[in-house]
Amino acid sequence: QVQLVESGGGVVQPGGSLRLSCAASGFSFRNYGMHWVRLAPGRGLEWLAVIWHDGSNRQYGDSVKSRFTISRDNSKNTVDLEMIRLRDEDTGVYYCARDLPKVTTPAPDFWGQGTLVTVSS
Amino acid sequence: DVVMTQSPLSLPVSLGQPASISCRSSQNLVYSDGNTYLNWFQQRPGHSPRRLIYKVSIRDSGVPDRFSGSGSGTDFTLKISRVDAEDVGVYYCMQGTYWPPTFGQGTRVEI
Helix, strand or coil, X not given: CCEEEEECCEEECCCCXXXXXXXXXXXXXXXXXXXXXXXXXXXXXXXXXXXCCCCCCEEECCCCCCCEXXXXXXXXXXXXXXXXXXXXXXXXXXXXXXXXXXXXXXXXXXXXXXXXXXXXX | CCCEEEECCEEECXXXXXXXXXXEECCCCECCCCCECEEEEEECCCCCCEEEEECCCEECCXXXXXXXXXXXXXXXXXXXXXXXXXXXXXXXXXXXXXXXXXXXXXXXEEC
16 A cells, blocks of 8 residues: 655754655655645644656745755655754654656645654754 | 635534535636646544645545535635544645645634
């Protein structure tokens, strides 16, 4: 069955860095675009980043542009989110989600269970 | 960015009764291909988000037919014809017509 399993969350100090990973199984990973979306306490869902099926295109939300980097390894069926210069407001549950190969009109159809990131001193 | 505004933010419902959630966008969501990329997601307690409906009214596989989506332009609605106990959770609309994709604030449905 389709599975997306996020990992790498934890507690980090403001200004610190963290790398999240999402492992996919049960479907042809190389044929899907992948998103990262977070659920921040009291703030609802926020889209963060997307990468096309072949890694040829990446887009970022304004709040994370220049601080977060999305990447993928189709040989390992993984998509990562490298996060630097973390802020308190980056605290939340981070989800990876899949979409059509060339994501021009986002509509993620399957989501992982999420990994918690807490930014706190 | 396109602002998505949901109402109400909290929706007390009775089992077996209908429920309706409104979602309004700050811009017309019709894309250049003529389609409207408005999605609805459900997040039940302790679960990850699940897509219920895409392109305004197309139900995902396995979604009960008591869920329906409608609307056009800037005004959209998610309806539950008869609320079931498993429908408790937070519902989000999301537009995919413009970059970046944006979500509504969420509507909490409780029995």
